[in-house]
Each structure stands twice: as C-alpha cells, then as structure tokens.
Amino acid sequence: MSETINLGGQWELTGSDATGQREPVTVEALVPGHVHHDLQLGGIIADPRVGYNAEECQWIESMQWKYKKTFELERIPEGYPVLHFEGVDTYAAIYLNGIRLGRTDNMFVNYRFEVAGVLRTGRNELEVVFSTVDEALKGKPYGNYEAAFTNERVYVRRMQCTFGWDWVNRFVSYGIWRPVRLAFEPAATIADVYVYTQSLDASGAAIRYCLEVGRRLSEPLRAEATMRDPRGNVVWQADKPIFGDKLELTASLREPELWWPAGYGDQPLYTVETTIRTASGRALQTRVVQFGVRTVRIQQLQDAPGSREAEMTTRLREQFSLWDHNGDRPGSSFSLLVNGREIYCNGANWVPVDPFPSRVDEKHYAHLLRLARDSHFTMIRCWGGGIIEPEIFWSECDRLGLLVSQDFLMACGKYPEDDEEWTRSLRAEAETGIRALRNHPSLVWWNGDNENAMFYDEENPAYPGRKVAETITGRLCAELDPSRPFMPSSPFGGSPNLSFTVGTSHVTGIMLEMIEYLRTHDMDDYRDYFSSFISRFCPEFPMFGTPEIHSMRRFMSEEQLQDPTFKMIEYHTKNHPGLTDFSLFKALELLGEKLTPSTDNIVERIRRMSFVQRELTQIVVESYRRNRFYTGGLLFWMYNDCWSASGWSLVDYYGYPKGGYYGIKAASKPVIASVERDRTNGSILCWVCNERLEQSNGIGRLFVLSLDAEATDKAMWSSEFEFAVAPGSSAAAATFDDAELRSYLDNRHVLVMEIEGAFGTDRSVWFTGRPAELQLAPSEARIAKRTDAEGGGTLIVTANRYAHSVMLHGEYVFSDNYFELLPGESKTVPYYSIAGAQEKREIELHAWN
Incomplete structure (x- = not known):
C-alpha cells in the first residue's frame, strides 16, 4: 500500500514588485492558503473585510509571489513518487530542487508531477512561483469579449466573482489553496470509482460500478469490490480480473433503501470498498466511496x-x-x-x-x-x-x-x-x-x-x-x-x-x-x-x-x-x-x-x-x-x-x-396559509398550500382584527371553513366576496387566516396598502428568556395588542423572527449561539409598535 507525506502547513511566502516601487515582502504562509490571508496574519495588510481596507490591498495582484517549503527525507519510500497539487490559484511554475516540473493555469484542476530522479534523500526544496494575472494575459484579446463587471476574467480559469461583483470586492489573489501531498504510489493505482443507479423499478435497482486504474505494469490485476448497505451489511461482492484500465460491473439490489431529498424521505448512504491486487494477491490500493440509490430526471x-x-x-x-x-x-x-x-x-x-x-x-x-x-x-x-x-x-x-x-x-x-x-x-x-x-x-x-x-x-x-x-x-x-x-x-x-x-x-x-x-x-x-x-x-x-x-x-x-x-x-x-x-x-x-x-x-x-x-x-x-x-x-x-x-x-x-x-x-413550511386578493374582482382568497406526501385536511378561519384590539376583544368578523388539499398542490379553500369585507379593508384592520390540522398550524396576516400606512397602537411587546448550557435557550414573546414585525436582535440564530403577534398571544422562540456557550450576549426586541 502507498505511503503519503502531507506537504501542507508552514511555508515561506515572498513577494516582489517587478517595477521596484514596493519593498519585497516575506511572511510565514499556511498551505492550504491564499496570499491575502497570509499577509493579514503577518500584519502586512489590515483585514480586507473591514471598512475600506479592501481598496488598500489591491496592490497584491500586481506582485510576483513565491511559496517555498523545505522538507527532509531520511529515505525514499518504496513506490513511484508523485507530487499532487489539488488546487493552485492560478498561474504558477512548480520547482523541486531547482528542477522545473511543470506549470499550472487553472484553479480548478488537480495537478500531478512525477518526481522520480528529482526527489532525494535529505533536504528537498519545493517552490511554487506565481505569475501575475496581467502577465499571463499578455497578448490575449480579452477586450473583444463582453462580460459583466470586467472582461479580462473570461480568459482566467479562477473564481470569477473575485474579479469584483455586485456583492464582493475585487480580490485577485494567489495561493496553494488546496492540499499538497507527496505520494509514493504502487505500480497500479485506483484512478477513479464511479457508482450510480442505472435503473430502478419495483423489482429493485441496477447499480452500475465503474473502476478506472492507472498502470505502470503489464501483469494481470484483480479488483475486489464490496458493497454495504447503510448499516454495514454486505449486499454485493465481486472479484474480477481487470483487462486494460477499466472494469464495469452491474450489481442487482432487491428492495434497496432509496435516497430522497429532504422532506420526501430518508437519506440512506451505501458504500463500496474497492481493492486492486496483483495476480499473486498483493494488495496495491484501496478506496471507499459512498453513494445513494436514486434516479433523477427533468420532465418538460x-x-x-x-x-x-x-x-x-x-x-x-x-x-x-x-x-x-x-x-x-x-x-x-x-x-x-x-x-x-x-x-x-x-x-x-x-x-x-x-x-x-x-x-x-x-x-x-x-x-x-x-x-x-x-x-x-x-x-x-x-x-x-x-x-x-x-x-x-x-x-x-x-x-x-x-x-x-x-x-x-x-x-x-x-x-x-x-x-x-x-x-x-x-x-x-x-x-x-x-x-x-x-x-x-x-x-x-x-x-x-x-x-x-x-x-x-x-x-x-x-x-x-x-x-x-x-x-x-x-x-x-x-x-x-x-x-x-x-x-x-x-x-x-x-x-x-x-x-x-x-x-x-x-x-x-x-x-x-x-x-x-x-x-x-x-x-x-x-x-x-x-x-x-x-x-x-x-x-x-x-x-x-x-x-x-x-x-x-x-x-x-x-x-x-x-x-x-x-x-x-x-x-x-x-x-x-x-x-x-x-x-x-x-x-x-x-x-x-x-x-x-x-x-x-x-x-x-x-x-x-x-x-x-x-x-x-x-x-x-x-x-x-x-x-x-x-x-x-x-x-x-x-x-x-x-x-x-x-x-x-x-x-x-x-x-x-x-x-x-x-x-x-x-x-416554506410543508403546509401554509396564504391570503390573496383577487386582482380582477377584489374578492379575498384563502389558500392552503400542501407539500406533504399526503393529503392535508383541516379547519380554517378568517377573521378581522382591529389594530387597537386587546386580548379580551372579539374579532370584528370571522368565518370558518374546511379544507382538503392534495399532496404537492395548492387550493383556494375559501373565497369571500369583496362586498362582505370591504368596510374592513383599510389601514386600521388586518385580516388573519389560521389553519389547523394533523400537520400542525399556520397563519397568514393580510392588509390593504403598504405596511407603512398601518395605524398601529402600542403593543407592549416583551420577551422572557430561558438559557441553556450550550449558549442558547428559549424566548417567550408576548404582546397586549397586535404587534407588527417583531424583530429579535442578538448574536444568535432564532427559530423565527420578523413575525406578527396577536393580542394576548404568547409565542415560544428557541434560539442557539454560533459562538457557543462561552459568550453570553444580550437579546433585544423591537417592533414597529
């Protein structure tokens, strides 16, 4: 089996200005990493997320940067030495012990370099020397291409948004942004394993297994493949010879556990373990992949x-x-x-x-x-x-x-x-x-x-x-x-x-x-x-x-x-x-x-x-x-x-x-209430939208609430209705004529639709005009707080009158926010902290009224 050395961690980063206008820069660098982050950690630039600091670090993209790492090998392990760069951003020449191995030109490509004869026992020096984007683009007619924000980016195979977009500043950086490793590979390797559901019907699933190998030897190879269900039980095995560099097999699964999207079922994951061996039985390499049994299709x-x-x-x-x-x-x-x-x-x-x-x-x-x-x-x-x-x-x-x-x-x-x-x-x-x-x-x-x-x-x-x-x-x-x-x-x-x-x-x-x-x-x-x-x-x-x-x-x-x-x-x-x-x-x-x-x-x-x-x-x-x-x-x-x-x-x-x-x-809850006013005749439609896998039945109620009503006040008008909505559909469960409600459609009242069933409850609040025009009375909204050991807790939010846009503010994630409260209502809002229990922070409540 192969031996691998992780070459990440601490490197040396140097930057020089070809024009001589800036002093050279040398800092410790982390790999995986980017130049901007290393310069921030080294105190060379201020945090580019803060204030206008992003403008103060634009000089970085015009500098020439070099990463260098030395590592020692007491011995050269058995196998074929290969240097793997899983991500380089973007244009760089790779040198090992002064020998140029090759060049990178794409942030999204994995690069591998054979280093037999270059690698040595004792001290080794690995260098990654970057070219600027401007240098790499010399002679490219990017001015001929229309593009949003800036057009030189169309030639550069790196993340396009960091050339500047309408939600991020320009940050053209450089770096070894994904892991680097030195692998001593066997004479044959697993290049790839691909497993997918070829067909699925009532009798079971046909699972296609595709293996690709990389060979440095001509002798026969064998592949052992073992498929396990989500609990680890073996459901399929194969031991087959590999002719050439590919092997494709079909596994038949009876009553497979299907993978479903959230809300439609569970997400069981199967595994396939593959080992390739020589004809004599010596294991060369093993790889495990996960997959789900499912099919996808777009229907038009x-x-x-x-x-x-x-x-x-x-x-x-x-x-x-x-x-x-x-x-x-x-x-x-x-x-x-x-x-x-x-x-x-x-x-x-x-x-x-x-x-x-x-x-x-x-x-x-x-x-x-x-x-x-x-x-x-x-x-x-x-x-x-x-x-x-x-x-x-x-x-x-x-x-x-x-x-x-x-x-x-x-x-x-x-x-x-x-x-x-x-x-x-x-x-x-x-x-x-x-x-x-x-x-x-x-x-x-x-x-x-x-x-x-x-x-x-x-x-x-x-x-x-x-x-x-x-x-x-x-x-x-x-x-x-x-x-x-x-x-x-x-x-x-x-x-x-x-x-x-x-x-x-x-x-x-x-x-x-x-x-x-x-x-x-x-x-x-x-x-x-x-x-x-x-x-x-x-x-x-x-x-x-x-x-x-x-x-x-x-x-x-x-x-x-x-x-x-x-x-x-x-x-x-x-x-x-x-x-x-x-x-x-x-x-x-x-x-x-x-x-x-x-x-x-x-x-x-x-x-x-x-x-x-x-x-x-x-x-x-x-x-x-x-x-x-x-x-x-x-x-x-x-x-x-x-x-x-x-x-x-x-x-x-x-x-x-x-x-x-x-x-x-x-x-987006599975079942919601939604009030709509018909644009043609002014009637009020009470919709129930159902994304459950079964029909949703229940009772609905539409009522009129005065904005100065207190908890003990009754609704000024109300009507109940029943509904039954098929799965994956919506229906106008009740319609109310404009004439019936016209006198309440002003800025002193809101319509409240509530539904209840086995699915739970939901509410929709509707009013005419813009929220700014609502004649809101003081709500006396307030919160009571119960904390837990993990830095989260529960809020109890109450109001004496209708409260519009109750906003909870604090460095927490709340289960709900920006909601309405009815008079006398008590709402429970769980919350949790991203930072954890070590930092206790205040929570503020704000409402329009």
Missing part, C-alpha cells in the same frame, strides 16, 4: 390546449412581452423527478463563502447547510462564478438531503470558445469537476454556465456558450456522468432563454425593470407586483436586505454605522453595472422608505431595510406555492455571502440569518 411537458397551464402561459406572455417572444409555441413545464416522484425545488443560490476559500473551516460549511435545511430548503444551486465546493459541502448535502444543481464555472459573459489553450484548460477543469462530484446523490443536474446565453434564443446556433456546451461540458457529462441531466446554460429554454413560460428563467435578468418600479411607483400594489413573476422554474429570484446590526458592527465603526448618508453600507453593498445613475443600496433604501414608517433613527432605518427582504421573500414564496400547478421550483439570489456585504444574501457573511431567511422559512 407541453401545456395542453385549453388547460389552466396554457391560460397562465398566455397571461404571462402578455404581461412580460418584452422578455417572452415565444409566440404561439406551447409553454412547457420544468419539473425535477427523483425516483419518479416530482420534487418541488425550494431554496437559493450558493456562492463561495469567502474570497479566499482556503481559510473556511468545515464547521462553517456545516452551519450554513444546517440553516438551509432548517428553512425547509430542498435545493441549492452552486452558481457558475464560484468554485467547485469542497468535500464537506457535498457530504453534508448528501446527509441532509439537500439537492444541488451545479453550474460549470463560467458566468455573465462571452468566453473565448475558439481559443485552443483556453478550451484545453476548460476540458481538464470540467473532467476534474465531474469526477469529483458524480458519486454524490445530492447532485441532480449540471448547467453549462450562468446567464451567458440569457438574452439569446435556445435555437440560435451562435448563442454564447453553445460551442463549449456541445463539444466540452455536455459531451463530458454524457460520457462521464450519464446518470444526470445536463442543461446547456441557466436560464435555458424558449425565446429568449430568459422567458418565463418555457424552461428555466432568471428573474435577476429583469432586475433593472424591478428597480425602475421601485423608483417610479408608490408601491401600493407591491404584493401584486412581486407576486407576478411566476415562471416554470426560477433558478434566480433577487431580493436584497441589510444584515443584522451586530454583523455590520464587525466591518464598520459606530460612526460609519450612524452616518446618515450610509456611505460605508453603500460601499459594502456594491453595485450593478447597469445602474449608472443609481445604486443597489439606494434602491434598498428607497424600498425601506416606501414600505415602512419613516424614522430619524439610523439604526432603525437599517433594520427596516432587513424587514423589507423578509416581507418580499415571503410574498414571492407564497405566490409560487399558490401557482404550484405551473412551477417546479424557486431559488433565491442568493443564499450566503462571500464577503462582509450588505445586499443579496439571505444569510450574512458571518453566518447569521437576515430578514429574508426568516421570510422564506415561514413561507
């Missing part, structure tokens, strides 16, 4: 003439005629089937959790994914301007039942698809990514890129990304990962690909139109407006909001926080390139001003910019669920943050939920 069905789907398609094409040119072409659904069952995909987009991902620990990944699962997510989309996330991300998604769609790593631009050097590198990158991820049951489909062809027709022979999708990414998926669908781009389908009635659609594609609405309307109709963007499947729906105040204090001073011009917050919000006379932050500020009561308190104004994200995400989720017959899923832009930003994310950079997170969580 044309709307039947005269169906309600066809009626909805007609209405959407009339409403969004600027972005839908499909004419008389039938609309078509977009649904994900797992094990033959349709899955409603509810979730958000994942971006890199740090500009320097090498410094992120596994606990942070686990925390973020736990939050996603707790919010009833079923899907995460790994966005194409980021990275292939590490194993901890994927193993947690497998364990939690979070489905993932993965973009190939190109975003928002035209790429040099005819450049041979670039396509060679992309091909190696795509193969690396496919092989790394294809055993994970959580991965359900691939996208060729993000938004490169958004404004083109799917039939256009020259849409950006088509050549790459047909000759590289799509072809490799068909060859290396036949168990999953491949979509050429996201969004994709129809004329143009952005259109809402065919395929997938990014509402982010019309974000500027949404901002224009904010600027030019009083927003009395804001519910109808934000409920109108229904599509067959929405992989991106944008909704911004500020982080909690305690998070903002980590990246700005109190003086900057209290600045009435919000300059620092605007800097950390970044901006969209299409907003030349406006900004994303100004749009968010305007949204807060129009939807919430005016206040001179700066901190309160910031908090209300978080409320609006909560309000609008809940509205959008409910609208998609009410139209469940038409849509297959909704993913928000975006889930997490890459930097200390104030903008699109639902969870901030430090791992704390923002207002939008709680809005989605409230609207």
Whole structure:
C-alpha cells in the first residue's frame, strides 16, 4: 500500500514588485492558503473585510509571489513518487530542487508531477512561483469579449466573482489553496470509482460500478469490490480480473433503501470498498466511496390546449412581452423527478463563502447547510462564478438531503470558445469537476454556465456558450456522468432563454425593470407586483436586505454605522453595472422608505431595510406555492455571502440569518396559509398550500382584527371553513366576496387566516396598502428568556395588542423572527449561539409598535 507525506502547513511566502516601487515582502504562509490571508496574519495588510481596507490591498495582484517549503527525507519510500497539487490559484511554475516540473493555469484542476530522479534523500526544496494575472494575459484579446463587471476574467480559469461583483470586492489573489501531498504510489493505482443507479423499478435497482486504474505494469490485476448497505451489511461482492484500465460491473439490489431529498424521505448512504491486487494477491490500493440509490430526471411537458397551464402561459406572455417572444409555441413545464416522484425545488443560490476559500473551516460549511435545511430548503444551486465546493459541502448535502444543481464555472459573459489553450484548460477543469462530484446523490443536474446565453434564443446556433456546451461540458457529462441531466446554460429554454413560460428563467435578468418600479411607483400594489413573476422554474429570484446590526458592527465603526448618508453600507453593498445613475443600496433604501414608517433613527432605518427582504421573500414564496400547478421550483439570489456585504444574501457573511431567511422559512413550511386578493374582482382568497406526501385536511378561519384590539376583544368578523388539499398542490379553500369585507379593508384592520390540522398550524396576516400606512397602537411587546448550557435557550414573546414585525436582535440564530403577534398571544422562540456557550450576549426586541 502507498505511503503519503502531507506537504501542507508552514511555508515561506515572498513577494516582489517587478517595477521596484514596493519593498519585497516575506511572511510565514499556511498551505492550504491564499496570499491575502497570509499577509493579514503577518500584519502586512489590515483585514480586507473591514471598512475600506479592501481598496488598500489591491496592490497584491500586481506582485510576483513565491511559496517555498523545505522538507527532509531520511529515505525514499518504496513506490513511484508523485507530487499532487489539488488546487493552485492560478498561474504558477512548480520547482523541486531547482528542477522545473511543470506549470499550472487553472484553479480548478488537480495537478500531478512525477518526481522520480528529482526527489532525494535529505533536504528537498519545493517552490511554487506565481505569475501575475496581467502577465499571463499578455497578448490575449480579452477586450473583444463582453462580460459583466470586467472582461479580462473570461480568459482566467479562477473564481470569477473575485474579479469584483455586485456583492464582493475585487480580490485577485494567489495561493496553494488546496492540499499538497507527496505520494509514493504502487505500480497500479485506483484512478477513479464511479457508482450510480442505472435503473430502478419495483423489482429493485441496477447499480452500475465503474473502476478506472492507472498502470505502470503489464501483469494481470484483480479488483475486489464490496458493497454495504447503510448499516454495514454486505449486499454485493465481486472479484474480477481487470483487462486494460477499466472494469464495469452491474450489481442487482432487491428492495434497496432509496435516497430522497429532504422532506420526501430518508437519506440512506451505501458504500463500496474497492481493492486492486496483483495476480499473486498483493494488495496495491484501496478506496471507499459512498453513494445513494436514486434516479433523477427533468420532465418538460407541453401545456395542453385549453388547460389552466396554457391560460397562465398566455397571461404571462402578455404581461412580460418584452422578455417572452415565444409566440404561439406551447409553454412547457420544468419539473425535477427523483425516483419518479416530482420534487418541488425550494431554496437559493450558493456562492463561495469567502474570497479566499482556503481559510473556511468545515464547521462553517456545516452551519450554513444546517440553516438551509432548517428553512425547509430542498435545493441549492452552486452558481457558475464560484468554485467547485469542497468535500464537506457535498457530504453534508448528501446527509441532509439537500439537492444541488451545479453550474460549470463560467458566468455573465462571452468566453473565448475558439481559443485552443483556453478550451484545453476548460476540458481538464470540467473532467476534474465531474469526477469529483458524480458519486454524490445530492447532485441532480449540471448547467453549462450562468446567464451567458440569457438574452439569446435556445435555437440560435451562435448563442454564447453553445460551442463549449456541445463539444466540452455536455459531451463530458454524457460520457462521464450519464446518470444526470445536463442543461446547456441557466436560464435555458424558449425565446429568449430568459422567458418565463418555457424552461428555466432568471428573474435577476429583469432586475433593472424591478428597480425602475421601485423608483417610479408608490408601491401600493407591491404584493401584486412581486407576486407576478411566476415562471416554470426560477433558478434566480433577487431580493436584497441589510444584515443584522451586530454583523455590520464587525466591518464598520459606530460612526460609519450612524452616518446618515450610509456611505460605508453603500460601499459594502456594491453595485450593478447597469445602474449608472443609481445604486443597489439606494434602491434598498428607497424600498425601506416606501414600505415602512419613516424614522430619524439610523439604526432603525437599517433594520427596516432587513424587514423589507423578509416581507418580499415571503410574498414571492407564497405566490409560487399558490401557482404550484405551473412551477417546479424557486431559488433565491442568493443564499450566503462571500464577503462582509450588505445586499443579496439571505444569510450574512458571518453566518447569521437576515430578514429574508426568516421570510422564506415561514413561507416554506410543508403546509401554509396564504391570503390573496383577487386582482380582477377584489374578492379575498384563502389558500392552503400542501407539500406533504399526503393529503392535508383541516379547519380554517378568517377573521378581522382591529389594530387597537386587546386580548379580551372579539374579532370584528370571522368565518370558518374546511379544507382538503392534495399532496404537492395548492387550493383556494375559501373565497369571500369583496362586498362582505370591504368596510374592513383599510389601514386600521388586518385580516388573519389560521389553519389547523394533523400537520400542525399556520397563519397568514393580510392588509390593504403598504405596511407603512398601518395605524398601529402600542403593543407592549416583551420577551422572557430561558438559557441553556450550550449558549442558547428559549424566548417567550408576548404582546397586549397586535404587534407588527417583531424583530429579535442578538448574536444568535432564532427559530423565527420578523413575525406578527396577536393580542394576548404568547409565542415560544428557541434560539442557539454560533459562538457557543462561552459568550453570553444580550437579546433585544423591537417592533414597529
């Protein structure tokens, strides 16, 4: 069996300026790592997450950097010495003992170098010498390629977002960002093991087992494979000769335990242990992989003439005629089937959790994914301007039942698809990514890129990304990962690909139109407006909001926080390139001003910019669920943050939920109540939306509450109804005529819908007009706190009168937040600490009244 030496840990990092304008820099470095982080640890730069410090470290990208490590070998172990770099960012020459081994040019490729004859006993010196991005781009005509934010990035195979985006500053860094090891390999190695469900029916599952080996010898080899169920019981074994460098077998499993997404079943994981041996029986190498027994398929069905789907398609094409040119072409659904069952995909987009991902620990990944699962997510989309996330991300998604769609790593631009050097590198990158991820049951489909062809027709022979999708990414998926669908781009389908009635659609594609609405309307109709963007499947729906105040204090001073011009917050919000006379932050500020009561308190104004994200995400989720017959899923832009930003994310950079997170969580429970006012006749519809696997039956009640009512006061009007809603559907369980309720539809009353059944309870509060217009009476909202030994506890929240937007503030994760309380109600809110029990922090309650 092979011996491996970990070459991570402490290295020496030196930087020099070819122009001589800067003094050389030498610091200790950590590998895996990035230059920026090492310079921060070494006291050379201030924390680039804080204030304007990001601007003060832009010089780093123009320096020439070199990593150096010396290591001793008392002996050279048996085997063939191979140096493995699992990730180098990006352009670097590798030297061992002064001998150049080769060059790297892609952040996402694993590099291996044979070092027999170069490695020696005693002292060895390993050097990684980086070229600047500017140096690597000399002679490249990147000016010919349109791209969002900056166009030189299209030639550089590294995480695109850190060239600067509308949620992260520019951080072009360098580093050995994933592990380095020296392996002494046997004469034959396991190159790859791929296990997938080939077919699944009532008789069982056919599991395809694919082994690839690397050979340095011609003698016969044998493979031993043992498959175990989730409890460790052997369910299949094979001992076969290997002819050539591949072996493919089929295992038949009777009554397999199926892997399901969260909310649809359990997540059992099988294992396969593979050992390759010589003809004499000597074990050369062993590898264990996990997999889940499950199938995935994307189903796209044309709307039947005269169906309600066809009626909805007609209405959407009339409403969004600027972005839908499909004419008389039938609309078509977009649904994900797992094990033959349709899955409603509810979730958000994942971006890199740090500009320097090498410094992120596994606990942070686990925390973020736990939050996603707790919010009833079923899907995460790994966005194409980021990275292939590490194993901890994927193993947690497998364990939690979070489905993932993965973009190939190109975003928002035209790429040099005819450049041979670039396509060679992309091909190696795509193969690396496919092989790394294809055993994970959580991965359900691939996208060729993000938004490169958004404004083109799917039939256009020259849409950006088509050549790459047909000759590289799509072809490799068909060859290396036949168990999953491949979509050429996201969004994709129809004329143009952005259109809402065919395929997938990014509402982010019309974000500027949404901002224009904010600027030019009083927003009395804001519910109808934000409920109108229904599509067959929405992989991106944008909704911004500020982080909690305690998070903002980590990246700005109190003086900057209290600045009435919000300059620092605007800097950390970044901006969209299409907003030349406006900004994303100004749009968010305007949204807060129009939807919430005016206040001179700066901190309160910031908090209300978080409320609006909560309000609008809940509205959008409910609208998609009410139209469940038409849509297959909704993913928000975006889930997490890459930097200390104030903008699109639902969870901030430090791992704390923002207002939008709680809005989605409230609207994503398996069974929800939702009140809607019909736009045509003014009637009030009481919807019940059911994502359980069985019918949901229960009792509902709609009543009118006066905003100055106390606990002992009776409802001014009420009506009860029964409901029975089929699984995976929604229904208007009761309808009330406008005339019956018209006298209560003002700013002194709210409508409250409550439902109850075996599933539990839910509530929806509805009022006419904007929240800012509500005539709220003092609520006397208060909290009582019970703590536990782990740094968490339980809150009991009460109010004497109706309390609107009860906000809990503190460095904790709350089970609910930004909620309403009815008069006399007592609500229990569990909470926990990210930091742990060692730090006790205060919790504050704020409500509008």
